[in-house]
Amino acid sequence: MLAALHRLSLRRTLLLVLLPGMLLVMGLEIVVSWRTALGAANAAYDRSLLGAIKSLDANISTASGGLSVELPYRLLEFFELTANGRVFYRVASGDGLVEIGNADLPAPPRPLVNGQPQFSDALYYGEPIRLGSYARTLDQPLSGGSNSSQVVIQIGETLESRQDFTRRLVMETLARDVLLLLAGVALLVAAVNWSLRPLQRLRQDVLQRDPQDLTPLASHNIADDVQPLVEAINHHVMRYRDAMEARRMFMDDASHQLRTPLTTLATQVGFALREPDPALMKQALLAIKLQVEETVRQTNQMLSLARADTTEWHMAPCDLVALAQEVTRAAWPQARQKQIDLGFEPLNEAHAEVNAHAGLLKEALVNVLHNALHHTPVGAKVTVQAGIEPVNSATGGARQAVLRVIDNGPGMSPEELAHAGERFYRGSSQVNGSGLGLAIAKAIAQRHGGALNLHATSADPTRPGLTVTLRWPAIFQVASEDPAAHAPL
Known part of the structure; x- marks a missing residue:
């Protein structure tokens, strides 16, 4: 039921929720008004009935005993004119032995208390009447027929005038309440429509926009309750704009980076087709194979960079040590070809388990390690490190997850270090390559909430080497045989 209600428009939902409540309140108010009107009419007529009783009482005499x-009769005629109906009276002693007037008037439903009038509804010869009863102590006891010192006075009137007056009063009250109800409903509908006008304007603004218009929606003149919705829409628009910009950049980068190798491939294919010598043709085909492999690598790197920038993913527990060991083992054949001493060093004895995306981290480390193996000379040394270390080794405190590649190659100049990690930037030592390896690692580190750091490995200017570090906050714990290593990071 609630789900179906939520699927309705906001206007219908408000009206369906508010109108029944308003009708219920107004219905209760009408009932209360009806009872109040009846009470007021009875009180007014009962006061008039009490006045007649007092007048009749003033004309009672016991002087003769x-x-x-x-x-x-003159008093009753006057009262009948006032009441617009028939009037009956009874004056009797407290014991009922002496009675004057209509002796068969009904007795009061409760015992009378001297000086306190009592009003009740009764039937007199099958006709409903309003009966007023009053008792008081006589100035002197009666001398004959009764020894009672109390006199009882009763006056009854028919209900025509009282009912007519009550009917008019109740109808006027109902008419007033119905008018108030209609006015309240009209004001409610007007208030709901007026309150929803900003949403209508927002809807028109969105519908009238150009499909290419990705500017944020204006949030002024919008109710505070709708501001979170506008902010969420703007946030979504900004994310969509960033995704479109990333896609545009990818297309621009791809067209820019693939133009040269494709042109080279076309030239090499043309040369191979024109070469009659099988040996030279084989050399041309080998060159084409190398160019195709490099083009495939560049394409894969661009796809990896686009995935690192825009892909939605969820982090999960990941063992950095196991991941780095796997990447290092996979790179041993490439290292042996250049006689490079490739090794792995864990930063601690633990299996460093952190919250991360294992696939992207592996992609980042593969690119950094490939750069190190590609640009270090024959016989150089490359070391991969992985684990968790404190942000400040002197003071301890917060810890960070670390993936690090250290080499003792030619390194990079300070000017090159300042631009390292930029897309398609190539250092002076790069004769080929796309310049995307460090950019991919940097994008992945940033998506993990961290950064990519580069600095010289040593102070030797002839062979400074390069140390590339990916670091981000470690929020899982380190598993180790040492109980102290199980403390939360």
Whole structure:
């Protein structure tokens, strides 16, 4: 039921929620008004009935020793004119032995207390009447027929006038409440429509936009309750714009980077087709094979960079030591070809388990290690390190996950280090390559909330080497045989 309600428009939802509540409240108010009107009408007529009782009481006499009422008919005629109905009266002693008037009037439902009037509804010969009863102590006891010192006065009136007045009063009250209800409903509908106008303007703004317009929506003149929605839309628009920009950059980069190798391939193919000597043709084909392999590598690197920039992914526990060992073992054949001493060193005794994306980290380390093996000379030394280390080794504190590649090759000049990690930037020592390896590693480190750092391995200017470090916050714990190593990072 709630799910179906939420699928309705906001206007219908508000009206369906608010209108029944308003109708219920107004219905209760009408019931209360009806009861109040009845109470007010009865109170007014009961006061008039009490006035008639007091007037009749003032004309009661016991001077003769008996009970008499002077001029009761004139009083009753006047009261009948006031009440617009028939009036009945009864004056009796407390024991009922002496009675004047309509002796068969119903007795009051409760015992009378001297000086306190009592009003009740009754039937008199099958006709409903309103009965007022009053008792008081006589100034002197009656001398004959009764020894009671109390006199009881009752006056009853028919209900035509009372009912007519009550009907008019209730109808006027109901008419007033219905008008208030209609006015309230109209104001509610108007308020809901007026409150939703900013959403209508927002909808029109979105519908009228050019498909290429990815600027944020204006958030002024928008209700505070709608601001989070506008902010979420703007955030989504910015993410979409970034994705489109990344796609555009990828297309530009791909067209720029593939133009030269494809042109080279076309030239080499043409040369091979024109070469009659099989030996020279084989050399041309080998050159084409190398160029194709390099072009495939550049294409894969560009795809990896695009994936690192835009792909949605979730991090999971990852063992850095095992990952780095796997990448190092996979690079041993390439290292043996150049007689490079390739080794691995864990930064601690632990299996460094951190929160990361193993696939992207492997891609980053493969690119950094490939650069080191490619640019270091024959007989050089390359070391891969992995683990967790404190941000400040002197003070300890927070720890970071680390993947590091150290070589003792020619290194990079300070000017080259300042541009390292930029897309398609090639140092002076690079005769080939795409210049994307460090850019991929940098993008992956940044997506993990970290950074890529480069610095010279040693102070020897003839062979400074290069140390490339990927580091990001380590939020998992280090598993080790040492119990102290199980403390949260």
